[in-house]
Amino acid sequence: MNGRSVRGISVAFLVAFGIAGLGARFSMAQGVASSGDAQAGKTLWEGPATFCERCHGVKGEGAFGPDLAGRQLSVAQFRQAVRKPWGIMPAFTEQQVSDQEIANMAAYFNSLPRVAEPGPWRIPIRAEATDGEKLIVATVGCGQCHGHDIGGPRRDAGAVAADFEWLKKFVYEHTTAMPEFWRLLEEEPAVRIRMGNYSRTRLPESLLQEIWRYMNDLGFRVPIGAQLSAGMTAANGVTYTLTVENGGLPGKGLTAEDILISLTLPSGSAVVSTTGRGYQGVRHDSQNNAEMAVWQVPRLGPKDKQTYTITLSRAGSGNDNLRGAVRWAKPLLGDGSNDTVNIAPPRPRAQ
Ligand code: HEC
Ligand code: HEC
Known part of the structure; x- marks a missing residue:
C-alpha cells in the first residue's frame, strides 16, 4: 500500500463522516494540510522543539537564511523549502515537523508584516575567522x-x-x-x-x-559535565551537592587529567564543611576578587563520576547564585589552551 492510497482513505473517511471542520483543513487533491493555525505556528517556531529561528530569525526577520515574515509563501512553497530545500538548508522530515505544522508556520509568517530589511546573522563571521x-x-x-x-x-x-x-x-x-x-x-x-x-x-x-x-x-573535547543541586538547609548552614561526571563511552571516550574544580563563594559566606576526596580549601580568585572552594581530581575516565557536598554558612543571601567551573590540564585543546566547562546552577527542584 503506498502513501497516496493511505491518505485517500483518510480523506474519504473524513468526508464520508461529515467532519466538515477537519475536512476543510485538507486539500482534496493532495491530501495534505493547506491551511494552518497561526498561533500554533508561532508557538512551535519560538519553542524549544525547532531551531529554524537560528537561521531565519526569532520573528522570521531573516538571518543566515531568508526572511519569512509577510512573504506570503503558499503552504506548498513552504513545504517544498522544508522537505526538499533548494540550497544549503538541511531537510526536515515529517517526524520533525509535520505537514500540518508546516501549514501552521506558513500561516504565522503570512500573518506578520514584511520586514523592511532582513536581520543580522545570529553568529556573524568574526574578523579573526580562519x-x-x-x-x-x-x-x-x-x-x-x-x-x-x-x-x-x-x-x-x-x-x-x-x-x-x-x-x-x-x-x-x-x-x-x-x-x-x-x-x-x-x-x-x-x-x-x-x-x-x-x-x-x-x-x-x-x-x-x-x-x-x-x-x-x-581538538576533541572530554565530555565533562558538572551539576550543582539546590541547597538543603542544615543545622549549621546550607548544603549543596556537586557532581562532576565524564559522559563518554567506556573503552572509547577521552579521559581528562589534572582536573581543577572551583566554586565561587557568595560574598560573606564561609565553608563550614565538605565531603568527598580532593578538597584543597579556599583560595582567593584575584581576577574576580572572590573566594573559591577548590577540589583537585587526578583523572576522570568515561562514566567516572565524583560527588561532593559543601556546606556554606548562611551568611550571604544569594547562595543559589553559586557558580564555578571545571578545568583540566590534559588533553589540551588544539590551540594549546585548557578546556573548561561551567558548573550548571541548581535545577529547579521537581514539585
Ligand atoms: C538547526 C541548527 C543546527 C544546524 C544548522 C546544525 N546542527 Fe548539528 N545539531 C543540532 C542539534 C540541536 C543537535 C542535537 C540533536 C538534535 O536535536 O538534532 C545536533 C547534533 C549534531 C551532531 C551529533 C553530536 C552532537 O553534538 O549531538 C553533530 C556531529 C552535528 N550536529 C554536526 C553538525 C554539522 C557538521 C553541521 C553543519 C553541516 C550541523 N551540525 C548543523 C543543531 C544543528
Ligand atoms: C542552517 C540554516 C537553516 C536552518 C536551520 C533552516 N533554514 Fe530554512 N532556509 C535556509 C536557507 C539558506 C534558505 C535559502 C534556500 C536554501 O538554502 O535552501 C532557506 C529557505 C527556507 C524557506 C524558503 C524561503 C523562500 O524565500 O522561499 C523556508 C520556508 C524555510 N527555509 C523554512 C525553514 C524551517 C521551517 C526551518 C526549520 C524546520 C528552517 N527553514 C531551518 C537556512 C536554514
Missing part, C-alpha cells in the same frame, strides 16, 4: 546553531573517539543517527530532533572533510 571557521559559520551554516567553534559536536566526538564516518552519519542521516547515539550514551533525548539532514549534493563529502579537519584542529 578558513575553517568561515566554512562552518558562513558557507555551510553549522555554526549558526553550534557556534563558531562547533563545541558541542566536538564534545560528542570526544565521547566516542569519533571518526569521519561518524560525522558523515550525523550530517547526512542525522534523523536516524541521533536516536541511536542517545541510546548508546544512555542520554535523555531532546524534545525533538532539531537538526535536519544535509544533502550530499549541496554539501559534498569533500567539503565535509574540511569541516572534519577544522573540528580536529580545534
Whole structure:
C-alpha cells in the first residue's frame, strides 16, 4: 500500500463522516494540510522543539537564511523549502515537523508584516575567522546553531573517539543517527530532533572533510559535565551537592587529567564543611576578587563520576547564585589552551 492510497482513505473517511471542520483543513487533491493555525505556528517556531529561528530569525526577520515574515509563501512553497530545500538548508522530515505544522508556520509568517530589511546573522563571521571557521559559520551554516567553534559536536566526538564516518552519519542521516547515539550514551533525548539532514549534493563529502579537519584542529573535547543541586538547609548552614561526571563511552571516550574544580563563594559566606576526596580549601580568585572552594581530581575516565557536598554558612543571601567551573590540564585543546566547562546552577527542584 503506498502513501497516496493511505491518505485517500483518510480523506474519504473524513468526508464520508461529515467532519466538515477537519475536512476543510485538507486539500482534496493532495491530501495534505493547506491551511494552518497561526498561533500554533508561532508557538512551535519560538519553542524549544525547532531551531529554524537560528537561521531565519526569532520573528522570521531573516538571518543566515531568508526572511519569512509577510512573504506570503503558499503552504506548498513552504513545504517544498522544508522537505526538499533548494540550497544549503538541511531537510526536515515529517517526524520533525509535520505537514500540518508546516501549514501552521506558513500561516504565522503570512500573518506578520514584511520586514523592511532582513536581520543580522545570529553568529556573524568574526574578523579573526580562519578558513575553517568561515566554512562552518558562513558557507555551510553549522555554526549558526553550534557556534563558531562547533563545541558541542566536538564534545560528542570526544565521547566516542569519533571518526569521519561518524560525522558523515550525523550530517547526512542525522534523523536516524541521533536516536541511536542517545541510546548508546544512555542520554535523555531532546524534545525533538532539531537538526535536519544535509544533502550530499549541496554539501559534498569533500567539503565535509574540511569541516572534519577544522573540528580536529580545534581538538576533541572530554565530555565533562558538572551539576550543582539546590541547597538543603542544615543545622549549621546550607548544603549543596556537586557532581562532576565524564559522559563518554567506556573503552572509547577521552579521559581528562589534572582536573581543577572551583566554586565561587557568595560574598560573606564561609565553608563550614565538605565531603568527598580532593578538597584543597579556599583560595582567593584575584581576577574576580572572590573566594573559591577548590577540589583537585587526578583523572576522570568515561562514566567516572565524583560527588561532593559543601556546606556554606548562611551568611550571604544569594547562595543559589553559586557558580564555578571545571578545568583540566590534559588533553589540551588544539590551540594549546585548557578546556573548561561551567558548573550548571541548581535545577529547579521537581514539585
Ligand atoms: C542552517 C540554516 C537553516 C536552518 C536551520 C533552516 N533554514 Fe530554512 N532556509 C535556509 C536557507 C539558506 C534558505 C535559502 C534556500 C536554501 O538554502 O535552501 C532557506 C529557505 C527556507 C524557506 C524558503 C524561503 C523562500 O524565500 O522561499 C523556508 C520556508 C524555510 N527555509 C523554512 C525553514 C524551517 C521551517 C526551518 C526549520 C524546520 C528552517 N527553514 C531551518 C537556512 C536554514
Ligand atoms: C538547526 C541548527 C543546527 C544546524 C544548522 C546544525 N546542527 Fe548539528 N545539531 C543540532 C542539534 C540541536 C543537535 C542535537 C540533536 C538534535 O536535536 O538534532 C545536533 C547534533 C549534531 C551532531 C551529533 C553530536 C552532537 O553534538 O549531538 C553533530 C556531529 C552535528 N550536529 C554536526 C553538525 C554539522 C557538521 C553541521 C553543519 C553541516 C550541523 N551540525 C548543523 C543543531 C544543528
